[in-house]
Amino acid sequence: MRELSKIEEILLVAICRLKDQAYGVRIRQHVSGVLDKEFTYGNLYSALHQLTAKKFIRPATGLPAPSRRGRPRVFYTITPAGREALQCARELNAKLWLGFPAFALDKDKIG
């Protein structure tokens, strides 16, 4: 299984968390919040296309919404393959940080 890039990981997590609200606006707001900076739609959709091509997520067109001047929302749901990839990433993260607590970084900095 190919490894996920950080941004893909963040997006997959966001899509999982947002559940039935996983569409452009919400995903972007969520990711901007996580990153603590403005995440552009360009970067968002570029990454979403990659994930779609890898079959980690699946798009589905919703109903037209009045607040979007009649344009439908496209909702993303994670696929089993996406779930598996996310699982791997999580385990990798866990392994990566195992036995290396946060204060170790602080100490290094001081040292």
Next chain:
Amino acid sequence: MNPAPARPPRIPAWLLRLAALEEDRFAILGDFDEEYAELVGELGRAGASRWFWRQGLRTAPRLLGDHLYWRTIMFKNYLKIALRNIRKQKAYAFINIAGWAVGMTVCILILLWVRQELSFDRFHANADRIHRLTLEAFIGAPQSAPVAPTPAAPALVREYPEIKAAARIDRPRPAYVWNEDREFRVEGMGAADASFFQVFDFPFLSGNPETALARPYTAVLTESAARKIFGAEPALGKFLKGEDGKSYAVTGVLRDIPQTSHLTFDILRSFETLIAENRAAAENWFAISNYAYILLNENADPAALEAKLPAFIDKHMGQTLKTIGGKMVLRMQPLTRIHLYSNFALDIAPQGDIASVYLFSGIALLVLLIASINFINLSTARSSTRAKEVGLRKTLGAVRRRLMGQFLGESVLYSLLAMVLAVGLHFAGLRLFGNIVGRPLETNAFKTPWMIPALFGLALAVGLAAGLYPAGVLSSFQPARVLKRQWRTGGGVIFRRVLVVVQFTISVALIIGTLAVSRQIRYVKERPLGFDKNQVLVIPRLTPSLRKSFDSVRAELMGIPGVQEVGASTLVPARGIARSAFFPEGFGVNEPQPMDTLSVEPHFLAALGIRITAGRNFSPDLPTDRTDSVLINETAARRFGWADPLGKRFVLLSGPGDSAGPTRYLNVVGVVADFHTLSLHQKLEPMIIFDNLDGARFVSARLQTGNLSGTLDLIKKAWKRLDPGNPFDSFFLDDVFDVQYRADERMKAMTRQFGLLAVLIGCLGLFGMASFTVERRIKEIGIRKVLGASVAGIVRLLSKETVLLVLAANAVAAPAAYLLLNVWLRGFAYRAPLSVWAFVLAAAASLGIALLTISAQSIRAARGKPAEALRYE
């Protein structure tokens, strides 16, 4: 939520729309709108708009990059699918691509040829300012030829300042030359003024163009002639010996004459040589056998100059013309019109003609039209079989524009493949086509700069057109209806029928044409000519000294076993005619009768097998025959209304308009059966035959069948003994006579080749239509079979339409072919009547071919199991 959200700023929204992939254009713009609407609530309109601008500008480039990336990925995908489709439907793909490629190949070849024809003589820098002098003479009978009086060219330059230069050229003829003692034959040895290279741009490889032909006994050679005669050594400064025994210094070597020059030669001697040998002839205004070209100054008006030429003629020739009661008109013919627009019986070399340029261009257009429509037609017919695939794709969520893109892309790919194939094929066709048009093509598609881009554009346009129907119609189908086979396409059917009729009309017309042209050519070749052209060897080299001792020449040749008869004459059939005016008994001085004249040695008639129908032949024993007796042909007797021509007389005036002089008479002592001196394009004219060897150039010998080459060898040896100074030359009369029909043979080859092509392409169109019809009626056929229809009955049902269409095509083609063939046949004075069989045969052949073409489709449909056709319900 606010039911009517504020409208976000237009410019960034527009930018986003442009940049985004079309699939998520709505999603992205929707996201922006939604967030904008929320921000309007939080920050107010101005703040929200600022956000929209910032976000939009930052997003657009990224979206665009993404867009392009996915486009290329998808393109690869489509290409893969398209190639897979070709592999899946090999026969269809082959037919479609090959048909279109052949059409394009023909078009490329014809375009190249037309371009070559139109570019004749344009390689001269001053082509637009060069004119050739032509002469119309009315002395007795009217005659016109592209020649001028020998002294005219230098006189014109002297007298008219608007003429910058003028050059004479003596017609290049086949000749023998010697390097030391090695003999070479060249196809064209002429003579030209030194100013020749001032008028024309024939580039020199060595030598000085200005002085090359300035002195007598100098010559310039073309590169290949120089290589042939002198080998690898430089020819400049060497000497070659001519047939006159004189030595010529080589003063220049030219690059070979381009194929697109109306004037071709291998060697040019200096005109000064001719002047040095016969000054009187060079100054004789009535020596009219040289071609003259003039180069005008830049601002000169050709029409104004031409208007001054009558005065010029009057000044130099008026006196004499008045005495002999003749008239001459000198004209100017632009250089660039010589090849295509001039039609003189005796041109410097055989020229092209603008009619065939139009004819071929028309054919090219027609072939292109038919082949491209066919391509479109076949693509359309085939796409109907993919309706189900489209339905399936649409249910699976394919966007309409994507589907259209795929269909368009596929047909464009097919079309471009055909183009590549056509460019390859045209190399193979260059030689074949050169044979058909009788002149090699020196170019190819890559040497013509606009050709490849033009072809590419054409292939692209036709590919797009071919993809439009499936793209437009199929992608608009409602999936449910398509999958239930409830779709109909009506409009294409009429179009397809018309197309088949048009294609078969052309095919049938060409088949009729081929049959009729072959018949006519056979007719003119087999029609009795009034003499026996077979087994006659002609030696066109009777010199004045041999003439004086012709009796011994004849005895020498007659002594050779295998030689039956030997005679001599001024002309032989197929080698031109000489026509003058005569005054037969019963016609007044103001009623001159044009007659073909021929002077013979008495045995000539027997040698050619010309029969005497009344009276007697000339007798060597009667010296008065030489001066007072003539023979005429039957046509002359008829024309002059002489029931009993023997003893009739011609009045020989000592000078036209001078009736006071002593009157002499020519007595008709015999009548010969009509014989053709020209091809059967020309009508037989009255002929008068004199017993006179003056000017006789041709010795004709009738040979026995059998050991021809042995006899020929002996004759050659005997001739070498008789005339050791000159090379031997000979031809067989039937060969040169048949050469006259070369243009007709070419016509036959052309109608046959294009007829084959048209039939092939027509069958492609029919095949497309048949497969389309069968596909559409498959269910009907199934039901009919269930209800008890036989295979034969269904094949008949499916063939009915084809038969009707082909019959319709015949109905159009037959009268059209009839009219066109009549126009062509009018070029023959003697023609085989158009046979109804040609029309019947063409109809039968076209029907047979058409039925054969659709048989595979209809038989398969008829033999299919009804259950398979119907199982969808």
